[in-house]
Structure formats: structure tokens, C-alpha cells
Amino acid sequence: MNVDFGYKTYNNYGAYLKGKYEGVRVFKIIVDGGFTCPNRDGSKGYGGCAYCNVDSFTPETSRKMPTIREQIEKGIERAVKGYAAEKFIIYFQPNTNTYAPVHYLKMMYDEALSICPSDVVGLSVGTRPDCIDAEKVALLESYVERGLDVDLEMGMESIYDDTLQRINRGCSHQELIQAMDLVKDSPLDICVHTVFGFPWETREMMLRYADEINRFPQIKFVKLHQLYIVEGSIMGVQYKRNPFKLFSLEEYTDFLSEFIPLLRPDIIIQRLFGISDYDLLIAPEWGLKKSGIQSYIDKELERRGVMQGSRYRPLV
Template sequence: MGTPLDYGFKNYNHYGAYLKNKYEGQRVYKIIADAGFTCPNRDGSKGYGGCTYCNVDSFTPELSRKLPTIREQIEQGMERAFKNYRAEKFIIYFQPNTNTYAPTHYLKMLYDEALSINTDSIVGLSVGTRPDCIDFEKLALLESYSDRFDVDLEMGMESIYDDTLLKINRGCSHQEFVNAVQLAQNTKVDICVHTIFGFPWETHDMMLRYADEINRFPQIKFVKLHHLHIVKGSIMGSKYSRDPFKVFTIDEYTDFIAEFIPLLRPDIVLQRLFGLADLDLLIAPNWGMKKSQIQSYIDKRLEEKGIVQGSKYQQVSSLII
């Protein structure tokens, strides 16, 4: 006799089920667009070198890096997704670097072009950015697309601790994240939050407190949970190569996620449970599995543990860091 997982049922609010339900069973696929942005902690506006864990190539598909125009990236991405995954609908995802780090009129030109390509097949716009590169004008631009597309703004919270943000050369504070989330209140723009677990100076209990901070903002609809991975070409990668520090094993990370998910509001949709860089860039941790195998392993362990999202959720009105 099969388990609920065998029939596609998970004990957390996962993104695949959300998309399937929202778009009435149609196959929806994200198409990554690289618009050539940089970040304020790379170009000297707030610093140089970027976040210490970051090599932008580690989360940008090689094909996107090679194609010079937005149109080519999206057209070929759609063709590949249709051929390989039988995708029927698409979300245009501006992912690499800071995709609101430009004047609003320039952003409008880019977003308009991307959404004009095979428009009948596009259902959403997702824009990845930093909290210190969001203002009312840019939010208004994103909201202007919401009558035709589902729009979400993906922001890197990374950590809730300013000490950590300083150590990783983030170039912004947690309060700036809070301010950006509050700007989106009462708009039609959904917020997706990106977190990183496993900075070696943060304790287990410190990381669990991320859940309370996420929970207190009703406008946060999506979350991406990532473990810290060390990649070539990053400042942290160079430091790790000289003096390795502790990173999660897959069992340790799964055990942590099994504690974290019950603390999250049950309505939050989990877009990811982990991150994985290309193996040619990954230094550590290398769990020796493909992405699909890691997903299956974690899902199976969560099911065995009887983990249910929100089962330990307690509403909080504020959190002092």
C-alpha cells in the first residue's frame, strides 16, 4: 500500500501543487532571463566583491549567460521547456543579480519586452532583487502588470541578523528588508523570501528564529529555503579552500528543515527546500545526488518523521533582533 507521498501529497505547502491547482493542471515552467544587472555591493555604490557566498554564475544557467538578448533567452527557454518538460504556460523570471537596480523607465522597457514574447503563454512575472533596491515607484510598476499576470517580487532576506549581513558583505540591513516588505503591503504584488541556513557563526536556535520573522508579514506568500553552499569564484569559496568550516550534511539539513517547516505559517508556499549549484562550481557540501534525488530524499524523510507545515506555528506580532 502506497504512502501519501507516493500519490503526490506532501505535508507541506509545496510550489508544484500550488501551480497545478492555480493553473488548473497546466504545466507551468519558469524561464530565466538575465538582463545583465549588477548589484550595489559589487559596483561600488555600497561596496565591492558582492555577497561573500555569491558567484552569480552558480545560479544562472549556462545557456542564459551565452545568449545576448532577453528575447533570445526567453524564446529558447520556452522552446526547451516545451520540448523537455511539455510546458504549457510560463513565468518570466528575472533572476541573476539585482533586477530592480535601474531607473524605473528602463525596468519597464525590459519587463515589457519580456512579457511581449508569446504573451498568450505567459502567466506570471517574477523579479529577483535586494530589499534596498525597492521603492514605491518600482512597486507601482510591478503592480501595473498584475491585471494581466501574476507578479511576485523575490527578495533575499538571507539572514535576520545584522551581524551576519555585515560579515557576508550584504550591504544592507535587516531593517531595510522589513521596510521593503512593508512597502508591498496592500499591493497585488506577492512577496517571495529567500533564506540561507548554515552560516557557521549562527546557532541552530538562531536559524529557527527565521520562521517567526517570516510569519509576521502576511504579504509574504512564498519562501525559498536554501542551505549554505560554497562555490568557486566566491570570496567565501576562497576562504573555505584555505580553512574549511562546518557545512550541513544532507541528514543534518533534513533534520533542521524538519524542525523549521512546522514553525512556518501553513499558508506560505515553499518554492524550494534547498539550493544546488552546478557541480563544476560547487565546492561544498557535495551530497553526491542530483537535484531530483535530493528532493525525493528530503520529502521521504519528512514524511517518515510525520512533519506537517504549521503544526507548531504560533502567531507573533513582532520580533526584536
């Protein structure tokens, strides 16, 4: 991710990093630890989430790197040359990065954090709420005690169990609530990831995600993501057989203009949309690169006077 230092009408991650690290350019280095998921390996199911092809959100350069050291060294080299990055967050992203015994996780995290320790300021771990327990939370908290910022990112995806079943998630919303209880008083920075645009969910249903996110004070970050369809996914096969409605860029921006004002104003938005490698994308085709999409959404939100939290009402 590139750090954006511009003004936004929402509480954005670029401004957060700039303030926290006093203007130093901080860049996430994506690492593929070779993990799988419980709904891929047969523990809970096969085939993974219906919308998911893990290659679609893992940079090709990371996929081709055989070791953690090579991934991090190459990632840092690209970040320095391409973005003048100065400090780094090690980001275990693909699949479920707490889906292993604690001793194995510790070995892997320790290895990653040992590669360039003077320039690494944080650890970010993407996972599922059903793959978190007290022992794993304690392990991640031990890195906070070493002076690192630790971001635990959990896929909420939808707040509706019917949707979670239909997308083969293998995980209920109640399991997210249980994971939130585990980290209620934790020093970890908690991030949740959502997907908007499942064709059976109405606009009103999706807007209710905000209330559910707002009720957990331990949530510091969110990643907002529109549904897109990629090759190699279950929904990719379904879409080719019987195409269904997906957000256009204009429609998604219109939705965000309603959603963002409902979101608690202290929550930091790490991401407003998702992208896929062009060769894997089936639909929707927005016709812009990542920077163009970001610019379009930001300008439209500003034009409309959208302000995060302007319609937020604390739950009683």
C-alpha cells in the same frame, strides 16, 4: 523549475501552480537582464555577497544567450520539449533586477513579456530589499492590472545584521522591514529567500527565522536555501584556506524537519534547497542530483510525520 504534482507534507509550489492553473504545466523561464548589484558596482561595496558567484545559480544556457528574446525563445523551447510545459512565468533571476531607473526596468520587462504573450501567465523579479521603492512597486503592480501574476522575490538571507555585515550583504534587516511596509497592501505576490548554515549561526538562531517570516502577512512564498560554497566567491577562498562546518544532506533535512512545522501554514514553499553547477561547487558534496535530493528530503519529512505549521503559534 519542474512542477512536481506529488503529495507533500508542506505547502509546496508545485501543488499551488497545479491548483491555480487547473493542471496546466507552468514553467519558469530564467532571464539574465544584465543587471549588477549595489555591493558589486561600488555603490555599497565590491565583490558581492561573500557566498555568491552569480554564475553558480544561473543556467549556463542563459549565461550564453546575448538577448532577452533569445533567452526566452530558447528557454520556452527547452521547457516544452523537456517538460511538456504549456504556460510560462518570465523570471528575472541573476543579480538585482530592480537596480535601474524605472523607465529602463519598464522597457526590459515589456520586451520580455511581449515575446510570447498568449502563453505567459506571470512575471517573477528577484531583487534586494534596498533596491525597492514606491515607484518600482507601482511599475510591478501595473502588470498585475494587465492580468499577470507578479512575484517579487527579495533576498532576506539572514535576520541578523551581524551576519549580513559578515557576508558583505550591504543591506540591513531593517531595510527588509521597510520594503515589507512598502508592499503591505500590494497585490504583488511577495517571496523571501533565506540562507541557512552560516557557521557562526546556531540552530536556535536559524529556527528564529520562522518567527520573523511569520509576522509579515504579505509574505506568500519562501525559498529556503542551505549555504554551499562555490568557486569565484569570497567564502570559496576562505573555505579553501580554513574549511568550516557545512550541512550534510542528512543534517539539513533534520533541520528542515524542525523548521517547517514552525512556518505559518499558508506560506507556500517554492524551494527547499539550492544547487550549483557541479563544476563550480566546492562544498558540500551531497552526491545526488536535484531530483534525488528532493526525493530524499520529501520522503524523510513524510517518514517523520512533519507537517508545515503544526508548531506555528500566531504572534500576539
